[in-house]
Amino acid sequence: MAQKRTEVRFKQYTLNNLDEIFQLQELTAEQRFELEVVAQVFPFKTNQFVVDELIDWSNIPADPIYQLTFPQRGMLHDDEFNRLADAMRGGNGTSKQLQQIVNEIRYSLNPHPAGQMDMNVPELDGEKIEGVQHKYDETALFFPQAGQTCHAYCTFCFRWAQFVGIDELRFSAPSMDRFVRYLKAHPEITDVLITGGDPMVMNSKMIRKVIEPLLDPALEHLRNIRIGTKSLAYWPHKYVDDPDAEEVLDALSRVVKAGKHLAVMAHFNHPRELEPPIVAEAAKRLQVIGAVLRTQSPVIRHINDDPGLWEEMWRRQVQLGMIPYYMFVERDTGARDYFAVPLARAYEIYREAIRNVSGLARTARGPSMSATPGKVEIQGIAEVGNEKFFVLRLIQARNSEWVQRPFFARYDPDATWLNQLSPAFGESEQFFHSQLRKGELEGISGVTRM
Template identity: 60%
Template sequence: MTRLIKTRASDEVYTQNTKFVVYTERQLERIAPLQQLTAEQRFEMRVVANVLPFRVNQYVIDELIDWNNIPADPIFQLTFPQRGMLAPEDYDRMAEALMREAERSEIQAIANDIREKLNPHPAGQQEMNVPMLDGEPLPGMQHKYRETVLFFPSQGQVCHTYCTFCFRWAQFIGDKELRFASNEADSLHRYLAQHKEVTDLLITGGDPMVMKTHHLKGYLDGMMRPELDHVQTIRIGTKSLTFWPQRFVTDPDADELLALFTRLVRGGKHVALMAHFNHWREMETPIVREAIKRIQATGAVIRAQAPVVQHINDDPDVWARMWRTQVRLGIVPYYMFVERDTGAKRYFEVPLERTWQIYREAIQQVSGLARTARGPSMSAGPGKVEIQGIDVINGEKVFILRFIQGRNPDWVQRIFFAKYDPEATWFDDLVPAFGEEKFFFTDEYNAMQEQAGA
């Protein structure tokens, strides 16, 4: 369904899809542009989609993917399954089951077995970050860092489209034990009221922007109460500006959503939309430009973050252009992440040395306004660890590392060193430099894990 849109925020008129149409693994054959691929290529997608979650919508298909550049197109890689995402033996096992048309229960069992090997919940999420209220754990919340609470509203545990590299992929495969979700606004507000050290609430998912505005209001209107004055910032983690910018422009409750942002800002809260842009092309369509303007008109700030991922953006020129575009649009570059050690990491991971080089070469190409982007940052178990450089110290080649955030606030800004490893792709691959047996935080972190039963 298309219609002419003339927005109130500008005089621009354009034609755009306004009806949300989504496809999952079971509708792969209904995606018209895929018919240009061979039957073997489509079967490979189906094999991977039976293990890792797949979901894409018509806007992404029509507006973001260059179908003349398949399979190399970065947005295609971002949203469609690729054979290399599974280990060869796992791919073969699932392919064999599908070819002989095995029972659904057998296919599901094979998928679950493969998923167990993919580290579905990295960095101790399930054990170490769960807050307590009145002696009981609070499902759907995480409190890893002193100042910030993460909240997973139950109505937001899906996305308009799934990123193929997503580190929260385990939430989308139908296993309730692997999901974070809460529909308890009262518990959220009571917990925050009891924890005056919390200044930031991060609403995350899935994607909270799949929620209807009236659900979001149920969680956020209560943040205006005097007992929650200490919560200064409301962050909303979302990929909707890429995957469904219509949420802020043409959806039936788009104006109501923007009015909520305005009300929170006028009430003294800093509202930050934590946008996830992986490539500059995601910011090129007229409707995403309109969505950005409308959000900014409420007083909310848009910040942008993404990991370095092979096949999509492992190129300093892509990052430099992306950051320059963000600054031009009034978006604040926020983080460059390292791809996490979960899911299809074997397909997307980039060596830490190369990741740092990409950051360094990209940051050299932009002005100071774009150098707000921190990184490369690893959201590891102990905290957010930044790669500051590679150098030779006392005759030994080392990674220079720094805590941006830590489970113990005293770790923050601490510099430490790891032995250089050209094949390392994640924090857990690193060992201390200079012959030391352990990092300065190791004993304390191990004690935290033991206390949490991790």
């Protein structure tokens, strides 16, 4: 008989119990204050596993996992930081005024990029469906209400706005009913991505409540259920010795038992996150129930902007039976001035890393920007005559006719996002721009779905 393991409990840290992170006592008072200032704007939460197992405390503040989970001074511009710091030091009035400064800064940081709030939300019976996005024909995203937080928050996260407590920036579904009705009316949807936050913060009972309605025989056209999660990196105990671990695995296994594909879209940002032996154990347990693990991450300055790290990460993932899936570009939101890597550099990192790994790891696509028209991949940098160009293509698009169509932009070594690229060969705009405008005006072409 298998021996019962000792259960472990999840312990989190926020600004309220920072003192319990003993290693933080090494910080100077000024460093500690900076952390507290920046954490007024960006969400901050970490946990004992990250603090004890992943961060190299002999190397802070440069340590990549420290950069990944602890707010950094450089995430705010000097003027923003100084305004906030003055207000916090008491030089600038009440907590209401402080909150006003915080909100002003938050709203200036493009909290919902790529039209997430206004362009991707579908309608049912003439009303928008809360907590659902449908951007690409075959895939719908579902944001369960109970999954809109994470085991720890990533400093670079493009969904940071969901975690900061401003009501109108929250995005989540209170129940499954309307989503299931929408799915029934849309046989073109083959994939549902359950996402967050991190849906794997949910306990087994909640996971079951989300998954079981999707297994309804009337949803036969739904073939793949994907779960976007960072839990394998931030809380692998979830699948091993958390008090609820067996029930969680059982809830997930129902997808496979119902004849559907269970895809765990695992977020790993740095090879160190794959080192603890419990990560391999958690991955194995998911694979035993039939899940396929695919991996993704953006390229992030201060964290993983080095081809050697990507090589190492992809090699280790393949060794653990995971499939490298996406290298993303850091999105145009939040503290992106601190984290963004120029597109040209991101492409070089991808190219250098991918050419050094075996074919099994060359499944990773990218670098890809999740932009308004779709997922734009940088395929290469080409030289024609004496001029350089970015060669681009949409690997996913609002209009499926745009998929795989190559297009070109003038080379710009500093550009960090699609909207900073000028079309090449004398064009005034890219081929999808006029259709996007038309879609916005008429409410068609996959921009607002009915």
